[in-house]
Structure formats: structure tokens, C-alpha cells
Amino acid sequence: MKVRVSFIVVFLFSTISIFAQLPYRTNSYVNEPNSEPREHPIDVQRMTLKVKFEPEKGLVKGIVTHVFKPLRKTVDSIFFDAIKMKISEASVNGKPARYSVTDNGITVYPQQMKWGSIDSVSFVYEAYPRSGLYFIGWNDTTNRCRKQIWSQGQGIDSRAWVPMYDEMNDKYITETIVTFDKNYHVLSNGTKLNEQSNSDGTKTWHYRMMHPHAPYLLTLVIGKYAVETRKSSSGIVNNLYYYPEYKNRVEPTYLYSTESMDFLESFIGIPYPWELYSQIMVQDFTFGAMENTTATTFGDFSFVDPRGFKDRSYIGTNVHELTHQWFGDFITARVQKHVWLQESFATFYPKYFFKKYTGTITPESKKNFGEDAYEWNLRGEHNSAINASEKDRLPIVHPSSGSARIYPKGSAVIDMMMYVFGEEEIRKVIKHYVEHHNYANVETNDLYLAFQDTLGITPDWFFDQWLYRGGEPHYKVEYEDIRNVNGRATAVHVDQIHTTDELTGPFKMPIVFDVYYKDGTKDSKTEWISSIRHNVLIPNSSNKEIAFVLFDPGSRVLKKATFKKTFDELKYQVINAPHMIDRYDALIALKDMNNDGKELLLQQVFEKEQFYAIKNEIIVQMHELGTPNAINLIANALKDKSEDVRKAGLNVLKTIPLELKSSVEQLLTDESYAIITTALEKLCDQFPSSADSYLEKTSNEAGLYDQISIKSLEIKAGKGDQKALDKLIDYTSIAFEFWTRRNAMNSLKRINYLNESLILHLLDAAWNPNSRLSSSAIEVLQYFYQQSQYKQLILQAKKSNNDSKPWQKDAWAKIIR
Numbered sequence: 001m002k003v004r005v006s007f008i009v010v011f012l013f014s015t016i017s018i019f020a021q022l023p024y025r026t027n028s029y030v031n032e033p034n035s036e037p038r039e040h041p042i043d044v045q046r047m048t049l050k051v052k053f054e055p056e057k058g059l060v061k062g063i064v065t066h067v068f069k070p071l072r073k074t075v076d077s078i079f080f081d082a083i084k085m086k087i088s089e090a091s092v093n094g095k096p097a098r099y100s101v102t103d104n105g106i107t108v109y110p111q112q113m114k115w116g117s118i119d120s121v122s123f124v125y126e127a128y129p130r131s132g133l134y135f136i137g138w139n140d141t142t143n144r145c146r147k148q149i150w151s152q153g154q155g156i157d158s159r160a161w162v163p164m165y166d167e168m169n170d171k172y173i174t175e176t177i178v179t180f181d182k183n184y185h186v187l188s189n190g191t192k193l194n195e196q197s198n199s200d201g202t203k204t205w206h207y208r209m210m211h212p213h214a215p216y217l218l219t220l221v222i223g224k225y226a227v228e229t230r231k232s233s234s235g236i237v238n239n240l241y242y243y244p245e246y247k248n249r250v251e252p253t254y255l256y257s258t259e260s261m262d263f264l265e266s267f268i269g270i271p272y273p274w275e276l277y278s279q280i281m282v283q284d285f286t287f288g289a290m291e292n293t294t295a296t297t298f299g300d301f302s303f304v305d306p307r308g309f310k311d312r313s314y315i316g317t318n319v320h321e322l323t324h325q326w327f328g329d330f331i332t333a334r335v336q337k338h339v340w341l342q343e344s345f346a347t348f349y350p351k352y353f354f355k356k357y358t359g360t361i362t363p364e365s366k367k368n369f370g371e372d373a374y375e376w377n378l379r380g381e382h383n384s385a386i387n388a389s390e391k392d393r394l395p396i397v398h399p400s401s402g403s404a405r406i407y408p409k410g411s412a413v414i415d416m417m418m419y420v421f422g423e424e425e426i427r428k429v430i431k432h433y434v435e436h437h438n439y440a441n442v443e444t445n446d447l448y449l450a451f452q453d454t455l456g457i458t459p460d461w462f463f464d465q466w467l468y469r470g471g472e473p474h475y476k477v478e479y480e481d482i483r484n485v486n487g488r489a490t491a492v493h494v495d496q497i498h499t500t501d502e503l504t505g506p507f508k509m510p511i512v513f514d515v516y517y518k519d520g521t522k523d524s525k526t527e528w529i530s531s532i533r534h535n536v537l538i539p540n541s542s543n544k545e546i547a548f549v550l551f552d553p554g555s556r557v558l559k560k561a562t563f564k565k566t567f568d569e570l571k572y573q574v575i576n577a578p579h580m581i582d583r584y585d586a587l588i589a590l591k592d593m594n595n596d597g598k599e600l601l602l603q604q605v606f607e608k609e610q611f612y613a614i615k616n617e618i619i620v621q622m623h624e625l626g627t628p629n630a631i632n633l634i635a636n637a638l639k640d641k642s643e644d645v646r647k648a649g650l651n652v653l654k655t656i657p658l659e660l661k662s663s664v665e666q667l668l669t670d671e672s673y674a675i676i677t678t679a680l681e682k683l684c685d686q687f688p689s690s691a692d693s694y695l696e697k698t699s700n701e702a703g704l705y706d707q708i709s710i711k712s713l714e715i716k717a718g719k720g721d722q723k724a725l726d727k728l729i730d731y732t733s734i735a736f737e738f739w740t741r742r743n744a745m746n747s748l749k750r751i752n753y754l755n756e757s758l759i760l761h762l763l764d765a766a767w768n769p770n771s772r773l774s775s776s777a778i779e780v781l782q783y784f785y786q787q788s789q790y791k792q793l794i795l796q797a798k799k800s801n802n803d804s805k806p807w808q809k810d811a812w813a814k815i816i817r
Helices: 244-253 257-268 315-324 340-356 363-368 371-388 403-421 423-435 444-455 460-468 567-576 580-590 598-608 612-625 628-637 643-651 658-669 673-686 688-697 704-718 722-731 738-750 756-766 771-785 788-800 806-815
Strands: 002-005 042-054 059-070 078-081 086-092 098-101 105-109 119-127 133-136 148-151 173-181 185-188 191-197 202-208 220-223 226-231 237-242 277-282 295-299 331-333 440-442 474-484 487-496 509-517 522-529 533-539 546-551 560-562
Touching (some): 078 119, 086 105, 173 185, 173 220, 185 202, 220 277, 226 244, 226 257, 237 244, 237 257, 257 315, 257 340, 257 423, 295 315, 315 340, 315 363, 331 340, 340 371, 371 403, 371 580, 403 423, 403 460, 403 509, 423 444, 444 460, 487 522, 487 546, 546 567, 567 580, 567 598, 580 598, 598 612, 612 628, 612 643, 628 643, 628 658, 643 658, 658 673, 658 688, 673 688, 673 704, 688 704, 704 722, 704 738, 722 738, 722 756, 738 756, 738 771, 756 771, 756 788, 771 788, 771 806
Parallel strands (some): 002 474, 042 173, 237 277, 277 295, 331 440, 474 560
Antiparallel strands (some): 059 119, 078 105, 086 119, 098 105, 148 220, 173 202, 226 237, 487 533, 509 522, 509 546
16 A cells, blocks of 8 residues: 655546447457358258167167258258268158268268258168267176166267267257166156057157257166156256165255256246256266256266265256256257357356355255355356466357356356346346247357347447457556545556457456445445556545455456555455455465464454355465464364365365374264265374274275275275275276276275286276276376386286277377377
């Protein structure tokens, strides 16, 4: 802070204009070749799929019929996406047709096709998909693994198991008819019309959509499940699938499922657009979850019991995928560069739900709700966007913008729309935008036009700087306490110091300035900052002493900010700022300060604060001080009611002081599986003579996906226990899901053990289409290959196995590079 006393003050406001008057753009400022929608000569109206499987072979046998309208006066060839399929028959309007096949698709050559007519193409085919459809557990000779078949079509993988037009810019009704073993459940899109028993021990399930949707949203799940049915307030049936042996996981996993549907219907302003909704977990899922129309699929690693909920909650993912039923399924981006219209809204609404929900909140989920959690989520979005700009400054509306922009940055932009134009106004815009494009494709300009149609405004400047251009503002902020014969005022100087060019200009945003005084009062002013340099004058008519100044309180604007403050200013701010995120920012700024009063201040704030992120940061800073008071604070953290604070207190301990040994030992009976696992590892490592007693104390604990058991086995195997070693190796086999396998692999890596059986399990994992499993297996094999004692063992395995498939060759190239 600078203090200046003068008799005459000349106060200059902004003089540097930022925006030239340019025509409004609907494309980004970055070259984007091949980003326009794919051309197609037909409009598919309906797809009917009849399919059977030989799961042990990974074989699909199907008959698919596409009903369509020609879009051109003459259509002499039609290309359907199909990856390496065997086509035994093709027909047009029920008659045999000439066709040709490549590894990427099928071209049909119809005759006498008329503009505006209704026509059909059918294929009889077989496929061995490597993506798009996954066969889980069918080759486990021990029969311990779950046996499932499930699909994952996003982005363009449905073509791997069904010949189709597989792009976002054509939506059609799907009908799925599946014949399979009667002892399994089958789920697909839409309403189940029939479930018929057959004489050969199979059943045939018949599902049909009532409205069109994009082909990447086609879903199929086959497995053994039970179902719990709930209804939303509007009467929408919610089918919640679960593994029958884990009934106790239903409630913590599906918490707020119907409540979030009620919320979204109310806040979007449009009823749920489909006839029903299902959620189903699958093993070894390649992503977190997928918003298939009417039937979300999610990884069973989110299917948790009440204790596992403390470490991993499905609520946010649940609301994200449900939001997609409107944004992505009901209205669908025409092409990849506009996909932020799906992912950003699906990221925004869970954050909005956590902020706005007024129903009953369980104690276990309380940390996810409220203003503090909202500000923390928003800060995470800001950080993701800013970090992405360290690599490049691509705009959101771009086919290669990346997940950090189409998910968190886009969500933050929607937040800023509400901040700039008003929450009620933006809800009105969104409602108009969605209901005027129902079951259709959309582009960013459709949202822009909704502003004009509903509010009569043209937010071209907002769309231009936040969507079609890249980068984020970086503000340098300083202030002066000005006193003169006319009175006293606070002068705030704002410079935009980020790189400016055609891609990123100066930003135009309304910014709130709060001046807090030492008597607890404040003055506030909102000013549009639109220049490279801008000055703001906030009168101090009562001649009060300034405690601290906030630039954008609550951090509503996506930005970097450089605003240096004194220890005393930060002290006032960390104690008195109303918004959690402003107190957190003061705490971060204190990190590099070594003032005498810092330790006492941190202790006071720790006792006062409730939000875990602030307490966690204090734990880190106090641990760095290494004083007796720091030990006492960490001891309190290890007993905190928040599992996140207990984790932070435990994780900060590189070594366990003797004063904290008993506190850490108490964590061996914690409610959190993750805390038990970490405590067990740290205690056995530092106090090996007591390891047996620690292992005995946790012997009845397994944890989700056996995480505690695996850690116990690792400790035992490291001490030469052969049975533990054999069990660890078994955990890496195909009999287990990928989280368990991955944990066991890394345990064996840490104890540096490899044998022929483990190599075979690692190679099986390396060939797996789930990249989160295969990448871990490849990394572990690379680690062992660098050691002379294991290198020949791996090379011998390569010589002995007929690993001739392309993906096997690719994996080997990575392992022995």
C-alpha cells in the first residue's frame, strides 16, 4: 500500500481503447482445418439393430437396418462407417445391392433412389471390435471375474461394432434387439418393449427410443444386476442398477439422484426430455461415466459403500451425466468445435446444484454443498484454464481446444455470463436456447442468438473474448490511500499485463472493488475494466483507516491477479474477508512470509475455519515451520471430523514424530479406507518392529477393491512372505478389475519383484483396451526392463508369445524402447 498526501490530485481514468469495431465472428481466431461438419448424402431417420454375441471370442453377429431420406437429387453411393467388419449381405429397400468394403467402412451403390423418398439399407455382418464394445471377464479361466459386455461410443467408436453413419451431425431413432443368455440383464437406450424367453436358454430384449439422438450415444450393457426403482417429483422413473451382492452400496452411490433431476428440471426450466432414466455401473470402464441417452454408464470404481463414500463420491459425476440428458443428448453439438455446449454445461450444473440445493443434506456429503464448496470448485476451474494457457492459448470454440477448456473453462464462462448479465436473465436465455432446438443439433451461435431473442442484447464482445479468442486476463493491481483538501479516497490502479495480440486482447469485464476498514465497515464500487490501464477512485468520506482491499471479491472473474499486500493487510483479510476464497488467497500469500506473528495467526485461523481446503493449507504451512505448535496443530488435524483434514495431516508427515505416533496409530481404525491404507504404510515403514501388530489390527479390513489388503500383502511380501507375494501376483491377473490390478502391479514394482507369471499378467494388462490399465502395465514392464536381472526374462516372454496383433506390437515397442 502506498500513502500519498497532496493538495491537488489529477486523477486519470482509462485512455487506452481496447476493442476495434469488428464484425461479429462465429468462428475462432485460430486456423481450424477440417473442423466443419462432415457431409452426408442421406438423413438417417431410424436404425434397427438385431445382435447376438459369442463373448469368449469377442464376436458380434448383427443385422442392422437404416431407414433414411436422400438429401440430394441423385444419390449413387452411400458410405457407412464400419471398422474391419465382415459383411455377408447388403440390401437396399429389401433387395440385394452392390457394395464394397474397406477397413474403415462400407460403400453401398443404390439404384433409382429419388429425392425425398423413404429408403432403407440393411447389412448382415460380423465384427471383432477392439473399441466401442468391450467383452469383460469371458476369458478368465478361474471364473472369478465379472462377465459383462458394454459399449462406449464417444467420440466415434460405435462404428466399431455397428455399421452406421457415426457422426454428431445426424440424429436418429434407434431400436436395439438383443438375444443373449437368459441369466443376464440387458440394458439399452429407451423403453424396453419386450423381454421374451427362447427355447435355447436365451432371451430376446427389445428396446426402442421415442426420439432421435446422436449415434455415439447408442448403448448396450449386459451383466448380472439387480435394480432399484425411484421416481422424480415429475414422475420420471429412475432405474438404479447395482451388483446384487452389494445392496449396501446403493444409497451412498445414488445419493441425490432423483433430487438432482428435480433440481435440473426446475433450473433449466424444461422437463426431463426422455421417457425414463437408468444408471448402471460396469467393470473396467474406460472413462468416469458416459451420458448415453436414457441410460448412463459409469465405472464401478464409483460404486461405493458408506465408508468408501468418504474417499470417493459419485454425486458430482451423477449430476454431470444427468445434465447431459439435456445438453448433449436432447440438443447435440453439430461438430467437435462446439462440444463445449455439452461439456461446459454438464460441468456447470453440478457446481450450481451444490450451491443452490436447499433440500436435506447428509452429514457425509456436507462438504460438497454451499457457498464455500462453490467457490472452491470455481477456483479449480480457473486454475485448470490458466494452466492450459501455459501450453497454448486456443479458444474454447475450437476442435482441439482440449478438456481443460471444454469442461472447466467453459463452465466458468457460463458462471461469468450469470455474473455479467444476471442469473435470472441467463436462465431465461438457456431455457429459450434449449427448447428452440429440441432433439436437434446446435452451434455456439445458437446460444448467442438466444440472448438477442430473449433479452434483446448482443453480447458479441463477451462471446468474442471468452469463446472465440483464447487466453485469460492477467491483472496487476495496486492501490493508494489518497488524502487532500477535498477529503480522502482509495485509488486503485489496474493494468492488464497479459500478452495481447490478435488471439488475446484486453478484456472487458465489470469488476467489484471492496475497501475494508479497520472498524469493520467497507466501501464498494463496481467498475467496467476495459483498458490496458484503468484507474478507479473509491471515496473514503468518513476518513477511515484501510484494513485491506479486494479486487473481484469472491473471484467471479476468470483471471490471474498480481496484487501485493503487507502482512497486516493479509492478516485482516484472512480473518475478516466474507468469502472463503478471499481468505484462502490471503493464506496462500502468507506462505512465503516469515513474520513473527504468522504462527499464531495460522493457529487462530485453523481453529476458526470450517472449510477443509483452508485447514489443509494451514497444515502444510505449519508443518514447514516445524515448531512444537505445529506438532500440536497436526495432532488436532489427525482427529478432525473432516476426513479431508485428517488425510492432509497424515500426508504431510514424511516421518512420524514420536509425539504423533499414537495419533497415527488411531487412524488404523479410521472410517476412511484411504486413511487406513496410508497410516498402515507409514507406520510399518517407520516402526518395522511393530509391523506385525499393525497388520493384525487391520487384518479384517479389505477396503474398496482390496486396497488395504493389497497394502498389507505388499508389506508382508517385502519381508519375504511367499504366500503374500503369490497373492499379490494373483491380484494382477484378469480375474480382477483394473483398479485392483493396477494397485497390485505398483506394489510389486515397489518391492521390485518379477517372475514369469507376473509378466504374463502384465502383458495381458498391456494389451487391454482400457488405457488406464494398459499404460500402468506398460510403465511397470518398462521399469523392470531397465534392470539387467529382469531384462532377459521379459525378452524371453516376448520370444515365447505370439504377440502379432497391432496393439500388441505397439505395446512391445513402448516396453523395450
